[in-house]
Amino acid sequence: MNETTVNLLDKLENSHSLTLDEYRELVGGYSVEIAEYAAEKAVGIRKKIYGNAVFIRGLIEISNICRNDCLYCGIRRSNANCDRYRLTPEQILNCCREGYSLGFRTFVLQGGEDSYFSAKTVCEIVKDIKNIYSDCAVTLSLGEYSKEDYSAMFSAGADRYLLRHETADKEHYNKLHPEKMSFDNRMRCLYDLKEIGFQTGCGFMVGSPYQTTDTLAKDLKFIETFSPEMCGIGPFISHKDTPFYDKQSGTVEMTCYLLSIIRIMHPNILLPSTTALGTVSPNGRELGIKAGANVLMPNLSPRNVRKKYMLYDNKICTGDESAQCRKCLDIRMKSIGYEVVVDRGDFKKNKISTGEVDSDL
Numbered sequence: 001m002n003e004t005t006v007n008l009l010d011k012l013e014n015s016h017s018l019t020l021d022e023y024r025e026l027v028g029g030y031s032v033e034i035a036e037y038a039a040e041k042a043v044g045i046r047k048k049i050y051g052n053a054v055f056i057r058g059l060i061e062i063s064n065i066c067r068n069d070c071l072y073c074g075i076r077r078s079n080a081n082c083d084r085y086r087l088t089p090e091q092i093l094n095c096c097r098e099g100y101s102l103g104f105r106t107f108v109l110q111g112g113e114d115s116y117f118s119a120k121t122v123c124e125i126v127k128d129i130k131n132i133y134s135d136c137a138v139t140l141s142l143g144e145y146s147k148e149d150y151s152a153m154f155s156a157g158a159d160r161y162l163l164r165h166e167t168a169d170k171e172h173y174n175k176l177h178p179e180k181m182s183f184d185n186r187m188r189c190l191y192d193l194k195e196i197g198f199q200t201g202c203g204f205m206v207g208s209p210y211q212t213t214d215t216l217a218k219d220l221k222f223i224e225t226f227s228p229e230m231c232g233i234g235p236f237i238s239h240k241d242t243p244f245y246d247k248q249s250g251t252v253e254m255t256c257y258l259l260s261i262i263r264i265m266h267p268n269i270l271l272p273s274t275t276a277l278g279t280v281s282p283n284g285r286e287l288g289i290k291a292g293a294n295v296l297m298p299n300l301s302p303r304n305v306r307k308k309y310m311l312y313d314n315k316i317c318t319g320d321e322s323a324q325c326r327k328c329l330d331i332r333m334k335s336i337g338y339e340v341v342v343d344r345g346d347f348k349k350n351k352i353s354t355g356e357v358d359s360d361l
């Protein structure tokens with residue numbers, strides 16, 4: 001094993017911080033053995049804080065109508081082959097009802113940037129969910145709004161917000177997005193969300209077109225300093241009806257290595273093993289958990305819309321019932337020694353692990 005890379009991982013474990021140059025070296029120093037070393041550390045750290053628990057979030061894909069035109073995304077505005085849909089508030093509540101009975105205690109409302117979902121409408125839906133399921137957390141993943149809008153959503157009871165930064169390098173950002181979209185606004189949103197008090201999640205795609213060791217180092221440094229409560233990373237996968245239709249997908253190996261690094265950097269972080277990871281490899285989600293992730297976000301959307309929320313080709317579980325997915329995950333997690341728990345799965349603030357912390361999972 002390369003000694004410099006080992007030392008960097010040890011340093012990250014002890015100080016939770018590296019310089020940009022060091023992150024560059026860490027990313028560039030990837031090897032199978034180093035990744036195993038990183039995963040072992042990451043799993044040990046995660047175990048002390050979250051035990052063997054894996055948190056689940058019920059993902060409700062509320063709309064695939066989107067005003068944006070991100071070059072990588074299958075539901076981008078200019079994809080004329082995308083069959084558009086929008087769930088009604090009633091359909092969303094039905095998904096929550098089913099999810100609750102399946103043991104979900106977090107609902108994630110995700111969607112394209114659909115003007116129908118104004119802050120006012122989102123607030124009404126959030127209030128309805130929180131009224132009925134007061135023991136559940138609501139996470140929003142609906143893209144960019146003004147600070148006032150985010151504040152209103154937080155006041156309405158939303159607990160968390162996921163907004164991947166996509167890349168921490170402005171030039172790279174501009175290669176993934178049309179001119180109308182702005183890196184600075186994306187970052188503004190993230191800082192606003194944090195300031196308002198949301199448990200905030202950033203994140204990026206691994207192996208997105210034009211990504212380099214340099215841009216990845218910037219992603220890691222950004223994640224270090226922004227210190228999010230959640231971080232979503234998964235491999236980029238091409239979609240046939242986008243400008244990136246012929247670009248290579250990201251790999252399981254690099255995704256898992258980066259998951260381990262992020263766990264070592266922020267021991268308490270909530271880190272999903274993503275559906276995209278399960279799409280590039282049949283046991284991708286298990287590998288993600290074994291690399292240090294502790295969250296799964298199975299689909300709770302009505303079955304008849306699932307194939308329409310195609311961010312990338314060959315997305316898994318689009319033909320399954322929610323109950324099937326839930327059972328399948330239970331079995332998959334048991335098979336690797338983990339347990340899916342019925343819990344809101346909030347971020348644990350305290351750094352030190354004690355028996356007490358583990359026992360209240």
Ligand code: SAH
Pocket residue numbers: 072073074110111112113141142143144162163164166204205234235236237238239276311312
């Ligand atoms: N409109 C919301 C939700 C976007 S979809 C928002 O702007 O945040 C959620 C995430 O899916 C995106 O942030 C992106 O990182 C990821 N994604 C989109 N297209 C993808 C692709 N082709 N491969 C892998 N992940 C993709």
